[in-house]
Amino acid sequence: MLGTYPQDLGGVDREKLIACIEECFRCAQACTACADACLSEDMVAELRTCIRTNLDCADVCVATGKVLSRHTGYDANLTRAVLTACAAACKACGDECASHAEMHEHCRVCAEACRACEKACTDLLATLG
Amino acid sequence: MLGTYPQDLGGVDREKLIACIEECFRCAQACTACADACLSEDMVAELRTCIRTNLDCADVCVATGKVLSRHTGYDANLTRAVLTACAAACKACGDECASHAEMHEHCRVCAEACRACEKACTDLLATLG
Amino acid sequence: MLGTYPQDLGGVDREKLIACIEECFRCAQACTACADACLSEDMVAELRTCIRTNLDCADVCVATGKVLSRHTGYDANLTRAVLTACAAACKACGDECASHAEMHEHCRVCAEACRACEKACTDLLATLG
Amino acid sequence: MLGTYPQDLGGVDREKLIACIEECFRCAQACTACADACLSEDMVAELRTCIRTNLDCADVCVATGKVLSRHTGYDANLTRAVLTACAAACKACGDECASHAEMHEHCRVCAEACRACEKACTDLLATLG
Numbered sequence: 451m452l453g454t455y456p457q458d459l460g461g462v463d464r465e466k467l468i469a470c471i472e473e474c475f476r477c478a479q480a481c482t483a484c485a486d487a488c489l490s491e492d493m494v495a496e497l498r499t500c501i502r503t504n505l506d507c508a509d510v511c512v513a514t515g516k517v518l519s520r521h522t523g524y525d526a527n528l529t530r531a532v533l534t535a536c537a538a539a540c541k542a543c544g545d546e547c548a549s550h551a552e553m554h555e556h557c558r559v560c561a562e563a564c565r566a567c568e569k570a571c572t573d574l575l576a577t578l579g
Numbered sequence: 580m581l582g583t584y585p586q587d588l589g590g591v592d593r594e595k596l597i598a599c600i601e602e603c604f605r606c607a608q609a610c611t612a613c614a615d616a617c618l619s620e621d622m623v624a625e626l627r628t629c630i631r632t633n634l635d636c637a638d639v640c641v642a643t644g645k646v647l648s649r650h651t652g653y654d655a656n657l658t659r660a661v662l663t664a665c666a667a668a669c670k671a672c673g674d675e676c677a678s679h680a681e682m683h684e685h686c687r688v689c690a691e692a693c694r695a696c697e698k699a700c701t702d703l704l705a706t707l708g
Numbered sequence: 709m710l711g712t713y714p715q716d717l718g719g720v721d722r723e724k725l726i727a728c729i730e731e732c733f734r735c736a737q738a739c740t741a742c743a744d745a746c747l748s749e750d751m752v753a754e755l756r757t758c759i760r761t762n763l764d765c766a767d768v769c770v771a772t773g774k775v776l777s778r779h780t781g782y783d784a785n786l787t788r789a790v791l792t793a794c795a796a797a798c799k800a801c802g803d804e805c806a807s808h809a810e811m812h813e814h815c816r817v818c819a820e821a822c823r824a825c826e827k828a829c830t831d832l833l834a835t836l837g
Numbered sequence: 838m839l840g841t842y843p844q845d846l847g848g849v850d851r852e853k854l855i856a857c858i859e860e861c862f863r864c865a866q867a868c869t870a871c872a873d874a875c876l877s878e879d880m881v882a883e884l885r886t887c888i889r890t891n892l893d894c895a896d897v898c899v900a901t902g903k904v905l906s907r908h909t910g911y912d913a914n915l916t917r918a919v920l921t922a923c924a925a926a927c928k929a930c931g932d933e934c935a936s937h938a939e940m941h942e943h944c945r946v947c948a949e950a951c952r953a954c955e956k957a958c959t960d961l962l963a964t965l966g
Binding site for chain 2: 451452454455456457471475476478479480482483484486487489490491508512515516519520521522554555556558559560
Binding site: 709710712713714715729733734736737738740741742744745747748749766770773774777778779780812813814816817818 | 838839841842843844858862863865866867869870871873874876877878895899902903906907908909941942943945946947
């Protein structure tokens with residue numbers, strides 16, 4: 451889709467931008483599903499923080515994926531602030547899910563999605579100067 | 580991710596559910612990007628309806644993708660209502676984008692994403708009885 | 709905000725539209741907070757369906773509030789489909805929260821928000837013909 | 838709704854938290870409507886940046902309003918990162934809308950909503966230490 455944008459992208463690294471948009475939507479889906487899977491576990495009471503962090507991460511990833519999908523009137527300051535928040539949300543959720551990864555497969559898969567999205571955000575941030 | 584859900588899915592067709600979730604997030608991204616690409620076109624004034632329909636479709640697809648990612652406390656009535664709305668949003672946006680597809684590559688790509696998501700929604704709806 | 713829209717609203721009832729937009733955002737907030745309050749209860753395991761329905765309702769209400777905030781290129785079919793889904797989500801969540809209202813004050817408050825939003829959706833639907 | 842939360846809020850200033858949640862949802866609605874009103878203006882081509890900034894601000898405000906509506910498993914780092922991004926989005930959108938406020942009433946109203954939300958975010962941030 452990015453290849454069809456009719457104007458210049460303003461110097462943003464195209465490959466890292468595509469990767470980051472994809473990881474944001476993938477992570478949003480994984481976090482939404484992991485929150486729900488945690489909710490269905492017998493030990494749901496021990497997964498409260500995981501569910502909360504999943505929900506936050508999903509919301510922030512959706513917003514970030516949408517902001518990154520827009521190039522018209524590009525504002526590097528806003529992009530940096532949003533990517534920083536998204537990396538923080540993915541770090542928090544990735545850490546939390548990783549701590550349950552041995553016991554719950556959905557947490558293991560979700561932790562991987564969070565790590566990948568966090569890395570995509572920090573990689574893109576590094577190119578924004 | 581769906582394979583990690585610890586409980587039964589309540590009789591929903593697993594393959595069609597996965598396809599529909601994926602198409603919803605893909606369509607949300609495509610519509611967000613198409614709205615922005617339309618906004619950057621010289622002829623933006625002629626693309627007002629397309630931008631509006633893109634934005635609606637993106638919002639409805641995100642909500643639908645998140646609802647479908649939850650299986651705990653499954654409610655067929657709600658799933659049907661949300662899928663019906665999503666199919667309507669994808670139909671409207673697909674038709675609008677298709678009418679600009681020859682002139683704008685982003686509309687052509689977006690129309691395809693809308694058609695695929697509309698089909699995934701109606702396919703899943705057909706299995707819900 | 710609606711009073712500042714520079715074009716005609718296409719025959720939509722202005723008062724009912726304003727009420728519905730407000731109720732959608734209010735209900736989205738209430739449902740998000742109720743899901744979180746349920747998550748913090750000792751008896752979280754008995755509130756799984758409530759949390760799930762809250763999350764769905766919040767997602768659908770945000771999408772509906774945003775769709776209703778747009779008037780350019782108005783499409784009555786899409787508005788009807790989205791309002792129908794939102795009324796269904798509010799009905800499901802209102803019923804579920806009402807069943808916990810005597811025990812949990814957050815469910816009582818949330819049930820009221822859901823009922824009000826459901827009514828605003830059906831009231832607006834009735835004017836669309 | 839906040840008064841019904843069954844656990845401690847973890848030292849967050851209750852009044853500033855309520856104000857910030859309300860401003861986030863109000864600003865999300867105002868920005869969504871302003872983007873659409875700009876889209877319907879004859880001079881839409883001169884309002885491209887305004888529309889884009891409106892859409893970003895709406896997405897970030899919804900995510901922030903939802904994150905702030907959750908108190909279970911509170912994480913000050915994440916809250917700070919999200920509030921910082923939201924303040925940045927509101928600053929960018931408020932500045933852009935303010936520059937069109939004399940010509941477009943919807944931009945004047947939206948700029949006020951952005952300023953109020955930006956202030957609510959920075960006020961809350963100041964209490965988080």
